[in-house]
Amino acid sequence: MxxxxxxxxxxxxxxxxxxxxxxxxxxxxxxxxxxxxxxxxxxxxxxxxxxxxxxxxxxxxxxxxxxxxxxxxxxxxxxxxxxxxxxxxxxxxxxxxxxxxxxxxxxxxxxxxxxxxxxxxxxxxxxxGHEAARQIRAQQDDAYLASLKADQEKERKAHELAEAKRLAEERARKEEEARQLLALNRENWRRWAITQLPDEPHPNETEVAKLSFKLANGERVVRKFRATDTVETAYIFVDTYHLKNEASSSTVSEPPSNYKHTFDFLLVSPYPRIVHHVDKFKEIKSERGLWPSANLIVEGLTSDDDDDE
Known part of the structure; x- marks a missing residue:
């Protein structure tokens, strides 16, 4: 039945x-x-x-x-x-x-x-007829669901693109803020460091080293240092040289907090080639190639310029 x-x-x-x-x-x-x-x-x-x-x-x-x-x-x-x-x-x-x-x-x-x-x-x-109508409705439902799914996928991708763009812009903004903060901290450190730079020795002083620096812009600068000044002192001199003519009001009394300064150059004796690395404890008179005088080249620091002599 x-x-x-x-x-x-x-x-x-x-x-x-x-x-x-x-x-x-x-x-x-x-x-x-x-x-x-x-x-x-x-x-x-x-x-x-x-x-x-x-x-x-x-x-x-x-x-x-x-x-x-x-x-x-x-x-x-x-x-x-x-x-x-x-x-x-x-x-x-x-x-x-x-x-x-x-x-x-x-x-x-x-x-x-x-x-x-x-x-x-x-x-x-x-x-x-009912079956045909049912199939048509099913096809329409399938088409609607497919269209809805396509719209949802399109919306999802658009949202992902917008979110990726927002994150990229946010990352770029933070990187720019970090770059600007780093540049500000570097400059403020230099304005503080120049106040820590010892005065050039008096002409009557003995045990004095005479160092000649060829800067990155080609300028030649000669400066005397005491034998007990550290190698870092020579680095600070070069790093703050562009501030030598600024008023004392532009200096900073304290170094920026949460900042560790790194020098973006090397002091190099050309013949024979000797790289004089930053050293806040080593005295100039103890550094081979600096005492009692030296002609130095200021080389911009790259990834390959961290070799010893």
């Missing part, structure tokens, strides 16, 4: 009892008839048969109110009148009892097919 309802097919239910005299003849002459079997197959009719001594067949006989055997019922899906749009129900549209010939069964089946076949076709058409 479920198969017939879902497939909108006719069902022929055959109930019989061994106690009836027509049973053997019906089985031998009618049910095995090639003519009937061919008709059933051509019209795609589902056939179900059973002996009423079996519980399932007995229950079917009660439901169908069978009294004489063989009993035949033709059942088909129908939509009750006034129930448009509801689900079809399986209804017995014909029933005949007692012995029937193949020709008689075919004739009765033909009448039922002609009478109710159009209704089945109508239901099929409605189902097809």
């Amino acid at each position: 479920e198969r017939a309802k879902n497939g909108l097919r006719f069902v022929m239910v055959i109930l019989q009892s061994d106690e009836h005299d027509d049973t053997d003849k019906f089985n031998r002459d009618t049910l095995t008839s090639d003519l009937l079997i061919t008709f059933l197959r051509e019209n795609n009719i589902i056939t179900w048969a059973g002996d009423v001594k079996d519980p399932e067949s007995f229950q079917a006989s009660i439901t169908l109110q069978a009294t004489t055997y063989p009993f035949i019922a033709i059942i088909v899906a129908q939509i009750p009148h006034g129930s448009t749009g509801s689900s079809p129900r399986m209804i017995a549209v014909d029933r005949f009892e007692g012995f029937s010939t193949p020709e008689n069964m075919i004739a009765r089946l033909t009448i039922s097919i002609n009478r109710y076949g159009s209704e089945l076709q109508r239901i099929r058409s409605e189902r097809a």
Whole structure:
């Protein structure tokens, strides 16, 4: 019944009892008839048969109110009148009892097919229409979901791009602030360091080193240092040379906090080449190549300029 309802097919239910005299003849002459079997197959009719001594067949006989055997019922899906749009129900549209010939069964089946076949076709058409509409809605839903997903993906990418741009701008801003702060701290350190630079020795002093510096801009500067001045003192002199003509009001009384100064150049004796590294403890008189005099080149510091002599 479920198969017939879902497939909108006719069902022929055959109930019989061994106690009836027509049973053997019906089985031998009618049910095995090639003519009937061919008709059933051509019209795609589902056939179900059973002996009423079996519980399932007995229950079917009660439901169908069978009294004489063989009993035949033709059942088909129908939509009750006034129930448009509801689900079809399986209804017995014909029933005949007692012995029937193949020709008689075919004739009765033909009448039922002609009478109710159009209704089945109508239901099929409605189902097809509903299925087509369902598929269209499903396709529309799929298209909508795909469009929504594409929009969401587009929005996500736009958000990611905007966020990446914001982060890049924030990173660039912080890097620029750090660069500006570093430049400010470097300059303030120099303005403080120039106040720590010892005065040039008096002409009458002894143990004095005379150092000549060739600056990065090509200018040649000569400056005297005490023998006890450190190598770092020479570095500070070069690093603060551009401040020598500024007013004392531009100096800073304390070095900037949380800042460690590094010199961006090296002092180098050219012949033989000796790199004089910064040393805040080593005295000039103890540095080979500086005492008692030296011609020095100020070289900008690169990644390769950290070699020893």
